[in-house]
Amino acid sequence: MNRRDALARVALIMGGTVIGADFFLSSCSSPTKEDKAAVKTAKPVPQKPDFLSPQQVSFLDEVGETILPTTKTPGAKAAHVGQFMAVMVRDCYEPKDQKVFLNGIAQLDVDCQKKQGKTFLDSTPAERTAFLTALDAEQKAYSATQPKDAPNHYFRMMKQLTLLGYFTSEVGATQALRYLPVPGRYEGSVPYKKGDRAWAS
Template identity: 60%
Template sequence: MTRRDAVARVALLMGGTVIGAEFMLTGCSPSTSDKQAGTQDSKNPGQVANNFKALNPEQTAYLTEVADTILPATKTPGAKAANVGPFMAVMVRDCYTPEDQKIFMDGLDKLEAASQKASGKGFIKSTPAERTALLTALDKEQREYTKTKKPEDPNHYFRMMKELSMLGFFTSEIGATKALRYVAVPGRYDGNVPYKKGDRAWATS
């Protein structure tokens, strides 16, 4: 599966474009994502410095738990088995604009506050059922927000988290080979492959 295919699939599942897709499709270099930071890098004239502080191990582990609630293990492994958190951290650092980086980081605090309000506990200490209920409510919130969102309006932090969870999982080895059907070296093209309801989608095409 190519990066373009993965972004397209996540966009289809989410019902819209993927935040940061333009950077993801062009390599996600820090110099690209820093264009709107507004601070010149004194060591590299003409380049824009990135003041984004990378996520720490605790925050990365937190994201893995969020992703695993979105994509839990069922008959196939979940997001935790694919170690999605570090992937999400890199994508935020390298593929988001400074504005979206701030929204995402502030979103970690908002999610924690929402958890405290909903159950009186932080997200990590919440039960699987409490986590699922919370993220289901946040997902409903972001979908309603996205329906009326104007281009100039800020993105919703939970949409970012959900997109990166899905992108990270389905492009991982576990996601591509266990959750999807995968052929390492595809043979001839067959445009009429038999399909039964419930069959897993193909990771390769």
């Protein structure tokens, strides 16, 4: 599955456009002046600093696991969606969306504390699901009436990146979906049984 196909599927699931899609399709961030200088002088390209702390990455893994929990197939945590989000937001989001996303990590916990009387990590799986379901309804209502220059909703970003990260990961593509690295001959009509997994390739 290529990047464009993955984005199209996530957009279809989300019922709208994917935040940062233009950057995703153009391989995200372009080289900095320091990167170009390092290449010219044959020096190692400097490593970008971590965008999120290990605690924040772990927190996003738990959010992702609530969105796509482990069932008969591995969930979002097995695909390390927290680390995926950290890289994608750092490299592919505009600064204004990066700020919304960062603030959203703390805001999610604050909102959970207000509604449930406990933090997200202290909540049971059922409580986490109920909270994120309500938060998803909130972001859908916000996105439907969002003015052009208004900031994006942080949970929309988290949900989109969870889906994109999971279904383009090895576990998502090979265990939640069906994957053939080298497709065979063209089959114009393939029998389908209810419950069959979708194809990743």
